[in-house]
Amino acid sequence: MxxxxxxxxxxxxxxxxxxxxxxxxxxxxxxxxxxxxxxxxxxxxxxxxxxxxxxxxxxxxxxxxxxxxGLVNAHTHLAMTLLRGLADDLPLMDWLQNHVWPAEGQHVSRAFCVDGVRLATVESIRGGVTCANDMYFFADATAEVCGAAGLRAAVNLIVIDFPTAWAAGPDEYFAKGIAVHDSVRGNPLLRTMFAPHAPYTVSDGPLRRVRAYADELGIGIHMHVHETAFEVAEAVKQSGQRPWQRLKELGLLGPDFVAVHMTQLSDEEITEAATYGVHVAHCPESNLKLASGFCPVAKLLDAGVNVALGTDGAASNNDLDLFGEMRTAALLAKGVSGSAQAFPAAQALHAATLGGARALGWDAEIGSxxxxxxxxxxxxxxxxxxxxxxxxxxxxxxxxxxxxxxxxxxxxGRALMRERRLLTLDETEVLAKAVEWRQRIRN
Missing domain, CATH: 2.30.40.10 (Urease, subunit C, domain 1)
Known part of the structure; x- marks a missing residue:
């Protein structure tokens, strides 16, 4: 003043x-x-x-x-805008194993990620999103594009057991991820988080390394957890343990941990999420579209868990519209809980702004x-x-x-859009590139 x-x-x-x-x-x-x-x-x-x-x-x-x-998209896969609508109306594992992973194996490259993130950045800015928590390959491309466009981003350092176009295995994922972390240090608009993909794609050894490196570097962890009943049932069948219990025993849970989806939770797990200070990134429209289940938002909030909102990727949503997620989340919480007072407007707005900022450890800087x-x-x-x-x-x-x-x-303080005119991106060029990728992928 x-x-x-x-x-x-x-x-x-x-x-x-x-x-x-x-x-x-x-x-x-x-x-x-x-x-x-x-x-x-x-x-x-x-x-x-x-x-x-x-x-x-x-x-x-x-x-x-x-x-x-500005809205905070607490969970997304920005480059997957180029796969928007590729395989719709399918359950998660069919969608992943038979459509998305094969398409990614054939087409994902640094150029794919640069053009996909640019397309996502146009869509995000137009929709009032000023910060995105992005989990995808070629994190250096995300950092480059978001940095140039002026979009704030938590750039994720993905870890997964199997080889991809980004890395051959855990050792390379960690090496490349730490190099990206070092490259963005000091940039006030960019920070990093480790992103072990999911309990069913990352084994115990890499998960222990994620916790050790996260502690050493002072950065968060962002992971798909309990997305579907099938995921939980398969884990119990194979190991006798629910994924949440395994993550707890491995020491991953804590106030720097963002658990995405969380549609399959016992009352005990909800209480533990609050006890450990875990944040939940709720993606209602993706969960609905893939019939993954319903995140018990009202119970989580009643327990004291911080809930943020995410869109997930445009391949499973099919947009990056966080205003739409707010509305869907508020309505869904009422239907699931049976209470019209569940997740009222002010709470939904908090989840899309300050709740997201808090999940990313950025609440002292943004969100209000x-x-x-x-x-x-x-x-x-x-x-x-x-x-x-x-x-x-x-x-x-x-x-x-x-x-x-x-x-x-x-x-x-920098204007990225003025009177609906984008100031930091050439939208015509971005859209033309996206059309080129459609032709390539479709063929």
């Missing part, structure tokens, strides 16, 4: 119709402005005070818009509009027919707003 007797020069002052800071939850600020300087939020304060105390180099007046934190945090925020145009009238803005953001209503996006 500026000294009341002086005028402080700042980079940007945004004056919207309303601000939804996400912290405290459910708060809506009318007649307020957001002051930004050097990529950070200087203040959120009444408009009259802002005009008195700040001399902005740029002022954006958005009288038909709401400002809110608070002075001192990075200026990662979006403007949502609220004067469309499907948004009129508006009685409760937070409710509207979850149940009525669509990603097409996002007009402007900033990350670390």
């Amino acid at each position: 500026a000294d009341p007797t002086t005028t402080q020069t700042i980079d940007l002052l945004v004056i919207p119709a309303a601000i939804v800071p996400a912290e405290p939850a459910g708060v809506v600020l009318q007649d307020h402005a957001l002051a930004v300087d050097a990529g950070r939020i200087v203040a959120v304060l009444p408009v009259a005070e802002a005009r008195l105390h700040y001399a902005p180099r740029e002022t954006r007046e958005l009288p038909q818009h709401a400002l809110m934190p 509009l608070v002075a001192g945090k990075s200026a990662d925020f979006i403007a949502v145009q609220m004067n469309a027919a499907h948004l009129t009238p508006c009685y409760n803005l937070v409710s509207h953001l979850v149940y009525a707003v669509g990603r097409g209503d996002v007009s402007d996006v900033w990350v670390a």
